[in-house]
């Protein structure tokens with residue numbers, strides 16, 4: 090199997106509004122794809138649809154993840170199979186402890202793969218290690234999920250969870266927004282440590298700055314629900330310099 | 343409602359106290375069971391209770407352990423309303439217990455001076471019904487300044503079909519004493535049963551009493567509980583009601599906060615499904631100054647179940663510097679479930695802080711998706727969110743084993 094993710098002609102609409110209008114994308118093992126694009130172009134919609142949010146009417150010629158039909162799976166199955174979405178706006182869940190819920194999530198994934206529960210000791214070791222990796226304050230791990238976290242802390246917590254769940258494909262939806270410069274470096278370093286031959290990423294961002302830290306293999310421009318341009322990492326620089334107007338002109342021409 | 347044929351089923355039961363005869367007479371004469379025309383019974387119809395036929399089953403219990411939440415607690419067990427010495431423990435030092443059917447002459451005077459005084463027997467039909475026909479019950483006195491380390495459990499077990507029980511208890515916590523009670527209602531093979539409970543609790547100066555009402559008689563039974571409490575100076579009383587099962591449940595709690603410096607807590611959780619109906623009525627009666635009452639009820643309601651919450655806070659003119667808070671929050675898991683929730687404030691003092699609020703909502707879909715996107719199945723995500731919702735009420739249970747029991751109950755209910 091060469092592709093982790095294959096998307097062919099993916100369309101999504103909500104209450105009759107077409108938001109994604111035919112997305113094509115292939116992500117191979119170990120690759121990092123950056124997706125850029127103006128506000129409202131459909132980036133978060135794409136990540137939500139991939140993660141399984143059911144608010145949309147979705148159609149596609151094909152969406153396969155690790156050889157399986159992704160759209161057939163419940164959100165939890167997608168996660169257990171190795172898909173992870175770091176949310177643009179992580180939800181606060183008062184009363185649900187970060188740690189307990191992560192343990193339940195890890196065990197759900199382990200059961201799915203025929204493994205027993207993780208031992209308390211292994212779990213704690215892992216928590217310590219991954220927490221250190223994204224420099225998440227240890228008291229945050231013990232609090233309710235995202236409750237009262239600052240914007241930056243929420244984003245770190247997303248990457249912490251990603252590190253704990255060790256996905257095959259991580260989708261980072263504007264993980265850099267709301268991070269200060271130091272936090273941006275820390276989080277990027279965390280992601281870079283997770284990069285490997287058998288782990289891919291889709292990094293959604295508005296800023297080429299992030300892509301200096303997490304250097305992508307490909308950059309795509311999403312515009313009005315379509316990927317209208319793809320290139321190497323230099324494309325991000327070009328966008329930074331020139332904005333999106335020239336893309337719009339190209340599309341309209 | 344056929345009151346006469348209902349009462350006739352009980353008229354041959356023995357009487358232990360002269361006041362029982364008075365109560366019987368009152369019921370046979372003008373006193374009627376409430377209908378939905380009565381404001382406080384607007385959403386709860388008792389016809390099914392009154393029109394049913396009941397039994398007095400003579401049954402033996404084969405094992406008690408399955409009912410015990412924690413075996414080290416001291417159990418006072420009542421089977422079909424009758425005290426069971428065999429299945430009961432000695433009460434700890436500092437506590438006196440006697441069963442009402444077998445009360446000593448010296449205690450009888452004390453009991454009689456208190457029994458029924460917290461109720462209006464001319465008006466309230468169910469407390470009167472209990473007074474008229476109770477067969478037995480617990481009289482418990484916690485002696486002055488005694489600190490009782492182990493919890494005392496009044497375990498009421500309803501055995502056999504259509505069993506009717508009038509469970510009656512009188513608790514007196516003397517000055518400076520500290521104690522925790524669990525009042526647990528259980529059932530076995532008791533479809534069609536009805537339990538009508540009265541518990542009168544007197545909390546003297548500086549005393550601290552916790553009272554945990556755990557209702558689990560089964561899905562085919564109905565219960566009406568009447569818990570009336572009188573608090574004296576600087577005392578603290580906490581009641582936590584956990585409704586685990588029951589077809590029709592009505593809980594009436596009335597706190598008379600009669601002297602200054604009291605703290606009162608009324609907490610509750612209910613998890614309903616099927617055609618269940620759970621009605622919680624509370625009354626915090628602030629009669630004197632400088633008292634705090636706190637109230638939080640939470641419900642999670644599924645299927646076609648119905649719920650009622652009516653919380654009244656009464657602040658008399660003399661009750662200056664009263665702080666009274668009340669909140670009722672509900673999650674409806676189905677669009678066929680309903681809840682009628684109503685706060686009632688009646689305030690005659692001017693220097694008071696009172697607040698009340700109620701919410702009705704669904705489980706947060708964003709949170710559901712977030713949890714699922716991390717690999718948790720729908721049920722597990724559901725369970726976590728329900729657990730989280732109820733947690734602040736559960737956290738007010740100051741008994742580790744009971745708290746765990748309720749958490750496990752939620753776990754199994756939502757899986």
Ligand SMILES: Nc1ncnc2c1ncn2[C@@H]1O[C@H](COP(=O)(O)OP(=O)(O)OP(=O)(O)O)[C@@H](O)[C@H]1O
Nearest residue numbers: 103108126127128129130131132133134135144177
């Ligand atoms: N639930 C919804 N109901 C109606 N419209 C929606 C809904 N969700 C998304 N949209 C619309 O779909 C379009 C794409 O939104 P999306 O959040 O995917 O954009 P984005 O590219 O992530 O933008 P940003 O850069 O601001 O995060 C927007 O016009 C948005 O208003």
Ligand SMILES: [Mg+2]
Nearest residue numbers: 132133134177
């Ligand atoms: Mg977005």
